[in-house]
Every structure is written in structure tokens, then in C-alpha cells.
Amino acid sequence: MADLDLPSRQGFAPDAALPTGLPGEIPLTITINGERRDLHVRPWTTLLDLLREDLHLYGTKKGCDHGQCGACTVLVDGQRINSCLSLAVSRDGCEVTTIEGLAAPDGALHPMQQAFIEHDAFQCGYCTPGQICSAVGLVKEGHAHSAEEIREGMSGNLCRCGAYTNIVDAIGDMLAQETSQEAAK
Amino acid sequence: MNRFSYARPGSVAEAVREVAAPASKVLAGGTNLVDLMKYNVERPAHLVDVTRLPGLKAIEETGEGGLRIGALVTNTALAYDPRVQERYPLLSSTILAGATAQLRNAATTGGNLLQRTRCYYFYDAATPCNKRVPGSGCPAIGGVNRIHAILGTSEQCIATHPSDMAVAMAALEAVIRVSGPGGERDIPIAEFHRLPGDTPERDTNLGADEIIVSVELPAPRFATNYTYLKLRDRLSYAFALVSVAAALDMDGGTVREARIALGGVAHKPWRVPEAEALLKGVVPERGAFSLVADRILEGAQGFGGNSFKIDLAHRAILRALSQAAAGTPQSQTDKRIQ
Numbered sequence: 001m002a003d004l005d006l007p008s009r010q011g012f013a014p015d016a017a018l019p020t021g022l023p024g025e026i027p028l029t030i031t032i033n034g035e036r037r038d039l040h041v042r043p044w045t046t047l048l049d050l051l052r053e054d055l056h057l058y059g060t061k062k063g064c065d066h067g068q069c070g071a072c073t074v075l076v077d078g079q080r081i082n083s084c085l086s087l088a089v090s091r092d093g094c095e096v097t098t099i100e101g102l103a104a105p106d107g108a109l110h111p112m113q114q115a116f117i118e119h120d121a122f123q124c125g126y127c128t129p130g131q132i133c134s135a136v137g138l139v140k141e142g143h144a145h146s147a148e149e150i151r152e153g154m155s156g157n158l159c160r161c162g163a164y165t166n167i168v169d170a171i172g173d174m175l176a177q178e179t180s181q182e183a184a185k
Numbered sequence: 186m187n188r189f190s191y192a193r194p195g196s197v198a199e200a201v202r203e204v205a206a207p208a209s210k211v212l213a214g215g216t217n218l219v220d221l222m223k224y225n226v227e228r229p230a231h232l233v234d235v236t237r238l239p240g241l242k243a244i245e246e247t248g249e250g251g252l253r254i255g256a257l258v259t260n261t262a263l264a265y266d267p268r269v270q271e272r273y274p275l276l277s278s279t280i281l282a283g284a285t286a287q288l289r290n291a292a293t294t295g296g297n298l299l300q301r302t303r304c305y306y307f308y309d310a311a312t313p314c315n316k317r318v319p320g321s322g323c324p325a326i327g328g329v330n331r332i333h334a335i336l337g338t339s340e341q342c343i344a345t346h347p348s349d350m351a352v353a354m355a356a357l358e359a360v361i362r363v364s365g366p367g368g369e370r371d372i373p374i375a376e377f378h379r380l381p382g383d384t385p386e387r388d389t390n391l392g393a394d395e396i397i398v399s400v401e402l403p404a405p406r407f408a409t410n411y412t413y414l415k416l417r418d419r420l421s422y423a424f425a426l427v428s429v430a431a432a433l434d435m436d437g438g439t440v441r442e443a444r445i446a447l448g449g450v451a452h453k454p455w456r457v458p459e460a461e462a463l464l465k466g467v468v469p470e471r472g473a474f475s476l477v478a479d480r481i482l483e484g485a486q487g488f489g490g491n492s493f494k495i496d497l498a499h500r501a502i503l504r505a506l507s508q509a510a511a512g513t514p515q516s517q518t519d520k521r522i523q
Contacts, residue, residue: 026191043191043232046219066220067288079261079290085219086291089191090212090234138286143265152518155421156285 028092032057033101041088048072048083051098059099059129063158070157073130073137074098080137082156099129102136112136112174119170123161131157135171139178147172186222193234197241197364197398203233205366205394211235213257214291216284217300225310226301226317241295241398244268250404253362256295256397260284260350263294272405274514275432279353279413281517285422295397298351298361298377301388302344302452303424305329315341316385323385330490332426335498336451336482342385343488346378346453347424353413355446355454356430359402365395374400378453385452407432407444412508412515414501415448420520425449427498429505433469440464445481445506450498457481469510471503478502 025040032055041050048065051057051074060083063071067082074083075097102110112135115121122128134157138144144153150171151164159167194200204211210229212218213236221227235241241255244266252273254263263269264280284292306312306324313321325333325343333343351374359374378389391397410433417423428448434441443464447455460480467473478499485495504522508515513523 044186044188044222066223067216070285070287073287080287081291082216082287085216085288087212087215087219087232087234089193090215090236092193134287137290141261141286146518149518152421153286156287 026089028089030088030091030093031095033097043087043089045088046084047074047076047086047088047091047096050088051083051096057098057100060133061126061129063127063130068158069127069130070134071127071130073134073157075133075137078137078140080134097133099133102132110136111177112139112170115170115174116167119166119173120163121166121170122159122163127157127159127161131159131167135167135174138171139174144171144175150175187225187228189229190231191234192231193237195237195239197238197396200233200235200238200396201364201366201394203231204396206231206233209233211299211396213293213296214259215296216288216292217296221301221308224308226308235396247401251402254294254400254402256293256399258294260289260292260294260297261286263350264289272408273353273357273402274408275411275413275430276350276353276357276402278411278514278517279349279430282413282415282428283349294350294400297348298354298397298400299389299391300348303347304333304344307344316344316381316388319384319386326488330488332424332449333488333491334451335485335487335491335494336447336455337380337453338451338486338488339381339383339385341383342381342452344381344385344452345449346388346451347449348454349413349415349425349428349448351378352428352430352446352448352454354400354402355456356432356444357402357407358444359400361397362399362401363391363395364398365392369398371401374454375456381452388452406434406442410435410509410512412505412513413517414505414508414515414522415517416497416501427494427501429498429501430454431502431505431509433464433506433509435469438468439466440469441466443477443506445477445502447481447498447502450485450494455481457483469506471507474503474506475499477506 028039028041051060061071063069065084067085072084138153144150150168192203208230212232212234241257243255245253260280264277270277306314334345354374361372413430415425415428425448430446432444443461460477
């Protein structure tokens with residue numbers, strides 16, 4: 001398989017020392033924030049590195065790169081996962097939503113983004129894209145109904161500034177809105 | 186991460202052929218394997234991506250009143266399956282005590298069973314480790330060993346198996362179905378994971394040319410009197426220092442059958458059927474539980490940093506059996522221990 005020099009891959013440093021017999025780039029079709037992308041990736045590229053280094057979607061953050069901090073959280077087929085522990089090739093055919101894909105096309109923020117602003121749920125902001133993607137996933141899962149359950153459900157997202165109290169409040173606000181909307185139906 | 190060739194088989198038979206390649210590894214959720222590859226602890230020459238294998242993502246009824254869980258069912262899908270919640274709440278509760286929502290969304294049933302120890306020395310490729318490099322030594326013995334095993338250890342290795350899920354499956358006597366070149370075979374979970382002995386590099390009795398296809402749960406008997414009590418250094422997203430899955434099949438006021446499996450204390454989920462038998466026909470109360478705990482922990486050995494686990498495990502067994510007998514399972518959200 002020939003190495004393709006796609007414009008989206010300019011940031012990739014070719015590995016000149018690749019032993020023979022190993023694959024070059026593998027075709028990958030993946031929908032990112034609603035846009036279908038036909039790409040070629042090397043099999044050891046993580047979903048996180050694909051998003052950041054190849055597609056220049058820098059909203060998703062690399063914190064620990066080992067699934068311990070949650071900064072890389074994205075939604076794959078609607079479910080939150082650690083993009084650092086997922087090889088991009090294994091997500092062929094999937095739909096990925098990153099922090100860049102949450103706002104409406106007209107730029108109106110996602111209600112969870114708005115809730116984080118209103119509750120001052122961040123300080124430095126580095127963990128925030130992962131926190132918000134994780135929180136959107138948590139609300140969609142529908143298993144959290146109390147502050148205690150929000151804290152447990154968000155334990156995969158660390159915030160070294162310690163904005164936890166306001167993060168829990170922001171998500172709690174969103175859950176209350178969802179509940180009242182459900183009740184109004 | 187090292188470089189490797191990649192295959193995405195479309196059938197179990199094709200996957201079995203692919204894993205026969207030298208130094209191949211199976212990729213499912215990737216939550217442990219990709220992490221280990223980043224640390225250069227795992228360096229596969231060939232990666233077999235089984236995520237597209239058909240028929241392994243379903244939870245089905247068995248003819249015997251149990252459930253068959255496909256190897257690719259995620260931890261989340263398993264924990265929240267209504268049949269599992271109703272008939273095997275111990276398994277559901279145990280899964281939700283582990284990892285984080287993100288990890289449970291990706292991690293699979295088969296992969297959970299095959300995850301590797303979190304021993305610090307195993308994870309640090311700069312140090313010796315008999316599990317990673319056979320014959321190189323075990324720095325955990327005489328080193329930092331707060332998280333290490335107190336039961337079933339060897340002079341070669343004192344690592345623990347980190348899974349929560351496997352502890353409940355041990356108590357429920359799950360059976361693991363694997364597929365290899367010669368067809369399928371069943372391995373009872375008690376015989377699936379190994380003790381380290383002189384071959385700590387082998388975690389399980391799964392053949393190098395076999396893959397897990399499903400896990401079968403026998404007909405449910407422990408949906409009322411059960412608990413999973415997990416004790417750890419922080420309240421969420423930490424591996425167990427000691428955990429206890431306890432399940433009692435009650436006959437009026439006495440115990441018909443007891444199942445007790447411990448996590449965080451050995452190279453595999455730790456069960457002592459002779460200790461469980463002490464509760465047969467007995468009114469469940471603290472005196473009887475203490476004898477059971479004594480028997481389970483017979484021969485337990487501390488290595489300094491983890492010696493506290495012996496007393497902790499004794500108390501955890503008592504508490505878990507009390508919770509199970511009372512029908513008040515430990516909440517995995519409200520971590521206060523009742």
C-alpha cells in the first residue's frame with residue numbers, strides 16, 4: 001500500500017525506519033462532527049493523535065495520554081470514551097463528536113457549554129473540553145440523578161484547578177433542565 | 186509505541202488464524218492493551234482487531250436459564266442490561282465499581298478478563314519483572330508492594346489480577362467459551378486465571394492461538410442476598426486494595442449455599458469452596474462469618490507494604506457477608522459502608 005501524502009497529513013513525520021513488511025497507511029472512513037472524512041492512517045495512530053495532529057482539531061486535549069485524566073474524552077457513536085486509548089483504525093465507520101462539534105452551526109453554544117460558563121465551571125480550561133464532552137455523555141446515558149451520582153459518573157475527568165464543585169453544579173443544572181423538559185412533554 | 190502489522194478479520198475462524206501469527210495480540214476495546222503498548226510493555230508484531238467480529242456483541246438466554254455474554258459486549262452494556270440488573274445484580278454492581286464511564290464504554294467482557302496486572306514494576310519497562318521478562322527478578326518483593334498479593338504468591342511474582350468484573354464472575358461460577366484451531370472449548374472461570382508459580386508471564390490458561398468468544402452465566406440464584414464491597418485508596422476510579430463479592434442462597438433463616446470471592450489479594454479472583462461450605466445450613470451471623478474469614482485467609486502472607494491487607498480482608502469479608510445476609514448490598518455511588 002502506497003503512502004499517500006494527503007494535505008491533512010502534513011504534520012505527520014514519516015517513519016523512514018519502518019521495517020519492511022509492515023503496513024503503510026490504512027484507509028479509514030470516519031465522520032467527525034458531522035463531516036465524513038476519507039483518510040489514511042498508520043495503525044498505531046490513536047484517535048486522539050488523528051484529531052489533533054492530522055485534522056488539527058486541537059480542542060480535544062492530551063493530558064496523561066493513558067486514560068487516567070479524561071482530557072481527551074470525545075463521543076464515539078454518542079458514547080464518551082478516552083480517545084487516547086483508542087486506535088483510529090479500530091473506529092472505521094464511526095461517528096465522532098469533539099468539543100468543536102457541540103455548538104450549533106450558527107455558533108450557538110451547546111447548553112452544556114453554556115452551563116459551564118454560567119457556573120464558572122473551569123479555571124485554566126485545559127480539562128474543560130473533556131469535562132464537557134464527558135458531561136454530555138453522562139446526561140445522555142441517563143444514570144445520574146443526584147450530585148453524588150454526577151460525581152461518580154464524572155470520576156474519569158480530573159481537574160487540577162479543582163473546579164469540581166462548579167462542574168457538578170453545571171451538570172446538575174443541565175439535568176434539572178432535562179427533567180423539567182421531560183415533565184413538560 | 187512499536188510498529189506492527191494490522192488485521193481486521195471478519196469471522197471468528199479468520200481471527201483464530203490471525204492470532205496464530207508470532208507475537209500477535211488481540212485488540213478489542215484497547216483500554217489496557219493500547220496503554221501497555223505506549224509503555225512498551227506490550228510490543229506486538231501483529232495486531233488482530235476483533236471489534237468487527239459478528240455475533241459477539243449480544244447477550245442471549247441460554248437453554249439452562251442463564252445468560253450468554255458475547256466477548257465484545259462492553260462493560261457498560263453488560264452492567265446496565267435489564268436482565269443482568271434483575272437476575273445478576275452482583276455482576277452489575279461489581280462492574281460499576283470499576284474504572285470510569287469512559288473506560289467502561291470502551292472495555293469489553295473478554296478484554297476485561299484478559300487485562301494485565303497494574304503492578305508498578307510490571308508497568309515500568311526500566312525495572313526487572315518476571316512477568317514481563319521471565320527470569321529478570323521481582324522488585325515488588327522487598328520493594329514497594331502496597332497493592333500486591335497476600336494469597337497464592339510465588340517467589341517469582343506477587344502481582345494481583347486487577348479486574349472487578351472477574352471477581353463477581355468467579356462467585357457466580359461463570360464459564361468462559363474460547364475458540365481455537367480445534368474448535369470451541371469451555372473453561373470454568375476458576376481455571377481460567379492462573380497463579381504465578383514459576384510462570385508468572387502466563388496470566389491465564391487461554392492458548393496463544395485461542396480467543397474468547399463468550400462468557401456464560403449459570404441460572405441465577407443470588408439476586409437477593411449479595412454485595413460487592415470494594416476498598417481502595419480513593420472512592421472512585423481506583424483498583425481494589427481488597428474487594429469481596431459475597432452471595433448467599435438463603436433457605437428461610439439459614440444459608441443453603443454461600444459464594445465468596447476476593448479481588449485485589451491474589452493473581453486471580455480468590456475463592457475457597459471449603460470456607461464457603463462452613464456456612465451451609467448455618468444461621469448467618471458474625472461468629473460464623475469470622476470462621477469463614479479465618480479459613481479464606483489461611484496461609485495469607487504479607488510483604489511489608491501490603492501486610493495491612495490481611496486484617497483488612499478479614500474485616501471486609503465479615504462486612505460483606507453481613508451486607509449480603511441483610512440484603513443490603515453496598516451502593517457503588519454512596520460509598521459509605523453500612
